[in-house]
Amino acid sequence: MSVHTKKRLTKVSIGEEEFSIPTKEAKAILSLVKSVKKAHAMEDSVSWDKVYSDSYGDTPRWAVSLRGARSKENMSQKELSKKTGIPVTTISKYENGGREISEKQAKKLAKALKSASRSL
Numbered sequence: 002m003s004v005h006t007k008k009r010l011t012k013v014s015i016g017e018e019e020f021s022i023p024t025k026e027a028k029a030i031l032s033l034v035k036s037v038k039k040a041h042a043m044e045d046s047v048s049w050d051k052v053y054s055d056s057y058g059d060t061p062r063w064a065v066s067l068r069g070a071r072s073k074e075n076m077s078q079k080e081l082s083k084k085t086g087i088p089v090t091t092i093s094k095y096e097n098g099g100r101e102i103s104e105k106q107a108k109k110l111a112k113a114l115k116s117a118s119r120s121l
Contacts, residue, residue, distance in 0.1 A: 009023065009024040009025075010023060010024065011023075011024045011027045013027060013031065029056065032056065033055075033056045036052060036055040037052055059098070060097065060098040061098045063102065064095060064096050064097060064098040065096075067092075067095055067096050067102070068096040070114050071096075071114065076114075078092045078096070081110070081113060081114075084113035084116070085106075085109040085110055085112075085113045086109070087106060087109060095110075
């Protein structure tokens with residue numbers, strides 16, 4: 002049985018606010034904040050598409066959404082695999098945009114992620 006370990010957190014200040022975020026994610030989050038600040042300095046509004054493409058490149062939105070939903074539930078790919086019966090390698094490909102999600106698989110993923118959020 003695997004042991005769930007706590008994620009290492011890094012304190013990050015953005016403006017006057019301080020946040021504790023997973024160390025592994027800190028670089029990406031700070032990069033996103035910097036790109037938004039830079040864009041704001043150049044113009045009054047920033048398009049979501051611009052911020053998204055600066056942060057995630059060509060990765061499809063559904064792939065980032067799946068990873069975000071799984072992370073929100075504090076669930077590993079292995080745990081999601083056990084709940085859905087979808088192999089870990091396939092979930093990884095979904096999250097990296099390397100493979101499209103079929104309707105059948107999307108329903109399995111949604112059901113597993115919904116049940117995880119209800120149990121909190």
